[in-house]
Amino acid sequence: MQVRFDLKEWDRKARALGATSKQIPYALATAMTWTMRETVEAEKKALSTSLDRPTPFTQQGVGFTPANKGQLRFEVFIKDRQAAYLGINVAGGTRSPVGAKVLATPFIKRNSYGNVGRGALKALMGDRRRVFSGKPKGKNRPAGIWRRTNENTTIRLLALYSPSMKYIVRYDFPAIFEATVRSTLPDKVTEAVMHVMARFAMHEGTKGPG
Known part of the structure; x- marks a missing residue:
């Protein structure tokens, strides 16, 4: 996602305000950096409210590259590690995770962020004689975590495995970026x-008479 502006327009505006050719690159880089900071904050706020209890690691996923006088552009982006799983929330679509995704049931405790932790699954699978993971034989029953009951004559589904999940756009990163920048x-x-x-004037004033 890119938002482009005519730098010549900003140049004319800066000159109309009294800026010199030397001052203008500093001023434009400063304006872009200030805008970048507000955009980062807007993205972080949207991230924390658009997703269900995002973890601290997820909330740290917004990165940035500031502008400078020689590079009059800035970037705001989702860091690579977070983008690996946040991308589907930005673009929507269907995700097929590596390995099946566990859909929690009342038998599995979720952590404070609503996720199923490895510890919860390990605890559920603790009794290997009565609990197994996979697709039961016969009756076309789904893959999941099952408990043998009634002296191994019946089985009870504890958690379901889903090979894919459909996602709607929940975190509209590009729209937030464009709206904030513009x-x-x-x-x-x-x-x-x-x-x-003002800074240039202050600097010149501290030099004193030559």
Whole structure:
């Protein structure tokens, strides 16, 4: 997702405010960095509210690359490790995980983030004589975790395995990025021009007479 602006327009705006050719790259880079920070915060806020109890690791998944006077562009992105599982929430679609996904039942405790931890599965599978994992023979029953009951004459489903899951778009990262940048950057350019001009003036004032 890219949002493009005409830098010549910002250049003209900066000059109209009194900025010099030397000051303009600093001002535009500053405006972009300020905009980047607001965009990162908007993405983090949306991430925490769009998903069901995201873990701290997931909430740390928004990365960024700031602008500088020689590179008048910035990036806001989902880090690679988080993108491996967040991408389906951004784009939607069907995911077929490596190995079956466990759909929790009342017999499996979820952690505080709503996930089924390995410890819960290990505890459920503790009694290997009565509990097994897989697809039972006969009757076309689904794959899952099953408990043998009634002296091994019947079985009871404890958790279901799903080979794929369908996801709707829950975290619209591109839309949040574009909306925040377009609503923020124009005003930040004006603020940054005035800020940089003031800093240059302060710096020149500290030099004193030559």
